[in-house]
Amino acid sequence: MSASGGSKAIIAALGANLAIAVGKFVAFIFSGSSSMLAEGVHSLADSGNQALLLLGGKKAKRAASEEHPFGYGRERYIYGFLVSIVLFTIGGVFALYEGYEKIKHPHELNDWYWPVGVLVFAIIAETLSFRTAIKESNEVRGKLSWSQFVRRAKAPELPIVLLEDLGALVGLILALFGVGAAIATGNGVWDGVGTLCIGVLLVVIAIVLAAETKSLLLGEAADPAEREKIRAALVDGDSVTRIIHMRTLHLGPEELLVAAKIAVQHDDSAADVARAIDAAEERIRTSVSSARVIYLEPDVYRPEPAAAPTAEA
Template identity: 60%
Template sequence: MSTEGGTKAVVAALTANLIIAVTKLGAWLLTGASSMLAESIHSFADSGNQVLLLVGGKRAKREATPSHPFGFGRERYIFAFLVSIVLFSIGGLFALYEAYHKYEEIQEGHGNELLDSQWWWVPLAVLGAAIVAEGFSFRTAIVEANKSRGQQSITKFIRSAKAPELPVILLEDFAALIGLVFALFGVGLTLLTRNGIFDVIGTAMIGLLLVGVAITLALETKSLLLGEAATPEAVRRIEAAIADTDGVTGVIHMKTLHLGPEEILVAAKIGVQAQDSAGDVAATIDRAERNIRSVEPMVTALYLEPDIYRADYVPDARPEAPAPAGH
């Protein structure tokens, strides 16, 4: 996925969410509908999340330093993980608290401001407009995702994407649309039945939805933070490039690691002829490096170790840790 595509989707979502958040907050102030307050906080949280993604993308572009020799590409993963925390705590937990608080008020005979308000129609108008705006934002994210996902389903794309921005925006926009439907359900049934409990139910559904999306985001981003290998397609391309190099007898073993969404580290032990001179081996390694970078431009760190290929080769097991001093 291109960085530009992810940034475009983030900016589109940020613009939509800021406008929607303000209108939802105004609707809550006019009517007291808890679904509108929950949705307003949801939109403000989403806006903050998009700012976090933009900040993470900018910080990830910093040049490598002696203390961070592989650069700062993983900053994008860290900020995406922060997004899941914000969505869980500010969005999901607040909505659940607001549902509980509203329920307590109704039990005490209060909390029916929406039914008594002359502005009862405002939440319906705001929710309708918000669905349209979020729909445009979600469409932008889908268009950008379609440029990158190939034949993958959207679900598989979200689970396998190495760049976090588009998957985050896709999930956020999807949650926003479903949340608006829940809010419309709560407000609509409250007005139809004259029973505020439906507003409580809609608010609680929004909270549960946001908690679920936040947990999904956290699990997916955690995997990226721990360090994921290159995609199977990229690994196959790299292995083929090495194997096709003149002077290489085979790939003995290889490991890959994403240092960032568009940065891959490759470490491989490659087979060479036993009779090759040091100069021949060096030339073979140079050819292999050129071949690898030609088929996979995202390889930014590349380490090749020559060895004599043996069919029965098994990589040495990791040595046991030394015993503590004094034992």
């Protein structure tokens, strides 16, 4: 994922959520709807999340230092994980609490047209934001399904914005259901039910985001297709005859570490081996542009001797 593409989707979501949050809080003040309060907190939390993603992207661009020789690319993963925590605590848990309180102490809605009008506006704004996230994701996900894209994406921003926008749209529909049912029946319990459903939705999305960003924080290898490209680029059949073993690790969304022990000709001179390593590194970088940190160790391949057959008793 390009940094610019991710930033465009984040900024679109940030603008939409700030405008929606203001409208929801105004609707809550006039109507007393707990669904609107929960949705207002949700939008405010989402706005904070997008600010965190932008901050993480900025911090990740810092140059490598002696203390952090591989750079700060993983800052984006850390801030992505913080987003899942904020979404769970501020968005999900608060909505669950507010829904419980509204069911326990229901009251009729006042000025029902405020929450209905704000929800319709919010659905339109979130749809536009979601459309931008889908458009940006389609440019990088290739033939992957949406679930595969969320699981395999090395840049956390687009999957996070996608899931947040999806959660926001579904949450708005749930809020509209709760408010509509409360208006139709005159029973404020339905407003609380809608709020509880929003809380469950946000908790589920937060758990999915936490699981995915945790995997990135622990360190993920290159995608299978990229690993195959690296293997094909390493072995030229002449100076490099085979790969003895290889490891890859994402130092950040767009920076890949490649470490491999490669087999060279046993009678090559030191100068020949050095030239072979330089050429192999160049082939890797040409094949996979994100492979920026490469360590190759030359060796002579020694096949493991076959195990001696055991005598039968």
